[in-house]
Amino acid sequence: MKTAISKKVVVAAVLGNALEFYDFAAYAFFAVYIGQAFFPASTAVASLLLSLGAFGVGYIFRPLGGVLIGAFADRAGRRPAMLLTIVLITAGTMGLALTPSYTSIGLAAPVIVVLCRLVQGFAIGGEVGPASAFLIEIAPANRRGLYGSWQLASQGLAALAAGAIGLALSLVLEKADLAAWGWRVPFLLSLLLVPVGLYLRRAMPETLERRPTAGPSWGAALGQQVRLLVLAILIILGGTVSTYVGAYMTTYAIATLHLPASTALAATVVGGLATALFAVLGGWLSDLYGRRSIMLAPRLLTAVATVPSFLLLNAYPGAATLYVATIALTALTAMSGAATLTAIPELLPASVRAGGFAIAYAAGTSLFGGTTQLIVTWLIGATGDPNSPAWYVTAATVVSIIAILALPKSTAAAGPGATRLSARGQPSA
Secondary structure, rough: OHHHHHHHHHHHHHHHHHHHHHHHHHHHOOOHHHHHHHOOOOOOOHHHHHHHHHHOOOOOOHHHHHHHHHHHHEEEEEEEHHHHHHEEEEEEEHHHHOOOHHHHHHOOOHHHHHHHHHHHHHHHHHHHHHHHHHHHHOHHHHHHHHHHHHHHHHHHHHHHHHHHHHHHHHHHOOOHHHHHOHHHHHHHHHHHHHHHHHHHHOOOOOOOOOOOOOOOOOHHHOOHHHHHHHHHHHHHHHHHHHHHHHHHHHHHHHHOEEEEEHHHHHHHHHHHHHHHHHHHHHHHHHHHHHHHHHHHHHHHHHHHHHHHHHHHHOOOHHHHHHHHHHHHHHHHHHHHHHHHHHHHHHHHHHHHHHHHHHHHHHHHHHHHHHHHHHHHHHHHHHHHHOOOOHHHHHHHHHHHHHHHHHHEEEEEEEEOOOOEEEOOOOOOO
């Protein structure tokens, strides 16, 4: 009976998480068209930079969402926190989808878009911690990696859905229609799924085991984990830069490689599918061989393979090389990321697990994810080197490798299950 219940609640967590990241991912994939609608400028590059800047604004509130919603999840429970985040992301998405363009309402348009991005960022910042904690706590002791991997796999499914819808729109609509209103369709479609997500999350059980209040406060308990949180941020840095360069491949293909929009958007479908499949593979392997090895090996391959992949892509620009480069980057990132999204929450005490991981994840993605697309666009323009994104990924990957090696060996390198935690997620004696 427990296995059946566990599978049901995993589906509930995954669908809600996928819905939220779908909305966030759709903005990245349609950044060119959103820039034209809300951020007119003298050049196409300037418009894109303004659009990507607004994308990055959403990351400003991620740490705040991580602190507030994460603390709420550690005190009131995982389920109410996850219900709150899905309501907030819906509000932000609705505002973005329905806001008139700059030509219709002037300066109010980009202001509203930025506010919607802030709400979305706050919600996403608070989503990852409770969702990751929930998946780990609901999982059998020897399958936490597999269950936890669905947190990242759901993000891949979100990218897959956003990319598939975008590809379909690019094939059906004229370019002018896609720029005028077609980019809004993915956001409007996501609103139709909100009632499903809310229903599933309301039916989820609560996994937080409430204990007597004796002992250090939430803040004091979290303060005891500072070293681990710093290492977690540095590890997340590498995966974040790789992930968002992967998401940037659509814009890169259109703006730098000058490929058709349909070809570029298909890369998001390929990347999303690769993320979903290889995240699950990475989680499963981490249950067999330990978290550290599965975190580390793909990162090492990323450091070695990213620059050659981009050199090949720019030497032979086309659909085949674009998809090969996208798969290579997203697959390796997903395998390492799945193990990371399980290992870090496992290392945190249950009393600060949701909030601690939410803060680390939000800080890492805010500092580096929100700026990645802006930085690589600027680097390409400033240096004239279309391979600039690859060098940026490589540098970030090296930092994350060093942080992985610094994780406590007694947990990150443990045997089956990769930690010394009890079946309920508490540290064993």
